[in-house]
Every structure is written in C-alpha cells, then in structure tokens.
Amino acid sequence: MTITQLKYVLAVAEHKNFTKAAEKTFVTQPTLSMQIQKIEDELDILIFDRTKKPIELTEIGNKIVIQAKNIVNEANRISDIVDQEKGFIGGEFKLGIIPTIMPTLLPMFLRNFINKYPKVKLKIEELNTETIIEKLEEGHLDAAIAATPLESENIKERPLYYEPFIAYVTENHRLFKKKSLEVSDLDLTDMLLLEDGHCFRDGVINLCKAVGNQEEDHFSLESGSFETLVKLANEDLGMTLLPYLHTIDYKGKDMEFLKNFKEPSPAREVSLIYHKSELKMQIIEALRSTIASVIKGAIAFQNVQIISPINHK
Structure with a gap:
C-alpha cells in the first residue's frame, strides 16, 4: 500500500467516478483502477461498490477513506517540515476569500505579499x-479569509x-438626522440586504434579531453587491x-450618508482560517503577518461587539 494508491482512493471517493478521478490525478483510468484493485486485494475487502451509479463507498470503505485522509495529510507534513527547516516559503498555495471581503482587502495586501514572497x-x-x-475539509484549499466564528470543529481560525x-x-x-445610530434603531422592514448565501447578510439579520426586529417577511429587496444596495x-x-x-474611499455627498454606531460598535470578525491538520503553516503565517501589517493602519476600532455570521435558521 502506497501514499499514491491512497490518493487514488480519495480521488474516486470524492468524484464517485473512476474516469474523473483518473483525470484529476493525471493517470490513465486503467492505471488508477488497477492500483485501487491492488489495495482491495491486499486488504481482502471492497472499498467501493461498483454496482451503484454513481459509485459508492462500502461501509468499510468509508472508514478507510477517513484514515487515508489522515495518512496523506501526515505525509504532506513531511514536506512542510523540510521547507520550514530550510526556511523555504514557496510553492502553490490555494486561498479562498468570501465576496464581501475580496474587493477591499485583496488590493491592500496582494502586491506586498507577491513582492515579499515571490516563490x-x-x-x-x-x-x-x-x-x-x-473545500478546506476536502483539501482543495490551503487557507481562506472569511468572517468568523464559524463553529466548525475541523477549521482553525486566526482573527486578522x-x-x-x-x-x-x-x-x-x-434615521438620517441622527448623528450616530444604536443597534435598537435597526429594523429589517426597511433594510436592503445582500442576497441569500452571503454571510454579511446573515450577520445583519442576526444583529436585528438581537434587538427583536426580525420581521423577515417584510423585506424583499436583495442584491449580490454592496454597490447595488447603495444605489437602491x-x-x-x-x-x-x-x-x-x-x-x-467614499467621497462627497456619499460621506454624509455614512453613520457610525455608538460603542460598542457591531462588527464582524475577519479571520485567516485553515484545516486543523495545519499544513503549509509557513505560508499561512506569511499571509497573516502581511495582512496584519497593512490593515493596522486602516482599522483602529477596538470597542466592538462581534456579530456572528452563522445563520441559525
């Protein structure tokens, strides 16, 4: 049994199709099938039920896949240990960012990061x-930037x-004539919201629910962007x-329409998140330090009330 064979097993478990799994692992379908067959023969069990469409894991196959993920992660950690020992920060790194953070944060740190860590x-x-x-749980992302807390036992969070x-x-x-707002001023009946699927939307709804203003059936105007909400x-x-x-970056008359909340201001916690297996930590730390260095000059607020992004339906 080899690490490569276990990777083939994980690919088939994910895609539920031998041909797709072969494409994703860059081998021919006969080669992948033969290697998985070798594992099944060695263990004298069936990992996959090939009579089902799409292919399904057997009961013992489910247990093997869980262990295979652990083994592959630990094998990958060896490369991490070597990179850290050599002081090497490089290689491919897959980063996810939620839509309500991407347009503002990414331009602030990306050029600095690329210049500092060109490898x-x-x-x-x-x-x-x-x-x-x-994607973090499946190993298809190395880290992400999102609003937290997320209450996921497999995900670690480092607030930025x-x-x-x-x-x-x-x-x-x-509310226009008020110099600053209180959370109790908010009412979902006249609130323009992002469309469903955005955690910032869920945070706003949770904020309004906290003061009992939660007549959700009364609002209907939703959009996929803040720019559209402002225009509405x-x-x-x-x-x-x-x-x-x-x-x-707001200027002119738009500045007159911006109103802060009285302290403690409602706020979202933005974190760098990654799988608990903690792979590629040297790059994760490089990202964290780069973002921290550029963000500290932009946000000086301290007395805040963290609003959960979790949508408790």
Missing part, C-alpha cells in the same frame, strides 16, 4: 463561506481584524449596512 504561487478563488469550509458595520442612510430616511438606498428604497473597509 509562492497564489491561486485565489472568490467563494462563499459554505463552499470554503467544504474586527471590521465595524457602517450604516448608509440617505436624507429622506427616518439612493432611490429612497431603504437603508443598508456596509463593512467599514468598503466605505473608506
């Missing part, structure tokens, strides 16, 4: 939180910064909440 080949994907957790919520309230809105607010269709970093 790292970053592959960045914009993904929602649910997909990020799934705390980003306050800022209200965008136009002049015809009931400018048409007097409601107010919206924005993450602080999204507002720092």
Whole structure:
C-alpha cells in the first residue's frame, strides 16, 4: 500500500467516478483502477461498490477513506517540515476569500505579499463561506479569509481584524438626522440586504434579531453587491449596512450618508482560517503577518461587539 494508491482512493471517493478521478490525478483510468484493485486485494475487502451509479463507498470503505485522509495529510507534513527547516516559503498555495471581503482587502495586501514572497504561487478563488469550509475539509484549499466564528470543529481560525458595520442612510430616511445610530434603531422592514448565501447578510439579520426586529417577511429587496444596495438606498428604497473597509474611499455627498454606531460598535470578525491538520503553516503565517501589517493602519476600532455570521435558521 502506497501514499499514491491512497490518493487514488480519495480521488474516486470524492468524484464517485473512476474516469474523473483518473483525470484529476493525471493517470490513465486503467492505471488508477488497477492500483485501487491492488489495495482491495491486499486488504481482502471492497472499498467501493461498483454496482451503484454513481459509485459508492462500502461501509468499510468509508472508514478507510477517513484514515487515508489522515495518512496523506501526515505525509504532506513531511514536506512542510523540510521547507520550514530550510526556511523555504514557496510553492502553490490555494486561498479562498468570501465576496464581501475580496474587493477591499485583496488590493491592500496582494502586491506586498507577491513582492515579499515571490516563490509562492497564489491561486485565489472568490467563494462563499459554505463552499470554503467544504473545500478546506476536502483539501482543495490551503487557507481562506472569511468572517468568523464559524463553529466548525475541523477549521482553525486566526482573527486578522474586527471590521465595524457602517450604516448608509440617505436624507429622506427616518434615521438620517441622527448623528450616530444604536443597534435598537435597526429594523429589517426597511433594510436592503445582500442576497441569500452571503454571510454579511446573515450577520445583519442576526444583529436585528438581537434587538427583536426580525420581521423577515417584510423585506424583499436583495442584491449580490454592496454597490447595488447603495444605489437602491439612493432611490429612497431603504437603508443598508456596509463593512467599514468598503466605505473608506467614499467621497462627497456619499460621506454624509455614512453613520457610525455608538460603542460598542457591531462588527464582524475577519479571520485567516485553515484545516486543523495545519499544513503549509509557513505560508499561512506569511499571509497573516502581511495582512496584519497593512490593515493596522486602516482599522483602529477596538470597542466592538462581534456579530456572528452563522445563520441559525
């Protein structure tokens, strides 16, 4: 039994198809099938039920896959140990970032990171939180940047910064004349929200629920971007909440519509997250330190109330 054979098993378990698994592991389908057959013969069991479409794991196959993931992770750790000993920070690194963080944070740190660590080949994907957790658990991402806490036992979280919520309230809105807002001022009945699937949306809903303003059936205007929400607010269709970093480049009249909350300000916790197996920690630490160095000048808020992104339905 070899590490390579175990990787083949994991590929078939994931794709539930020998041909797709062969493509993903860059071998021919007969070669992959033969190697898996060797493991099954050696153990005298069947890992896969080939009579099912798509292919399914047998009961013992499920247990083997769990152990195979552990073994492959530990084998990968050997390379990490060697890289750390040599002080090498490089190689491919797959990073996921949620859509409400990507446009503001990525331009702040990416050039600095590339210049400082030219041997790292970053592959960045914009993904929602649910997909990020799934890909981290399956080993298809090395790390991600997302709003936390996520309450996932397989994911470790290292907070990067705390980003306050800022209200965008136009002049015809009931709250416009207030210099600063309280959480109790919020009401979902006149709140413009991101569409379902965004954790920032869930954070806003959780914030309103905390003060009992949760008549969710009354709102219907939703969008996939903050820019659209702001345009809708400018048409007097409601107010919206924005993450602080999204507002720092606002100018002119738009600045008049931005309102802070009284302390402790509601805020989201933004963290660098990764699998508990802690692979590629030297690159993860390099990312953390790079982001920390650029963000500390942009966010100076301390007295905040962390709003959970978890949507408890």
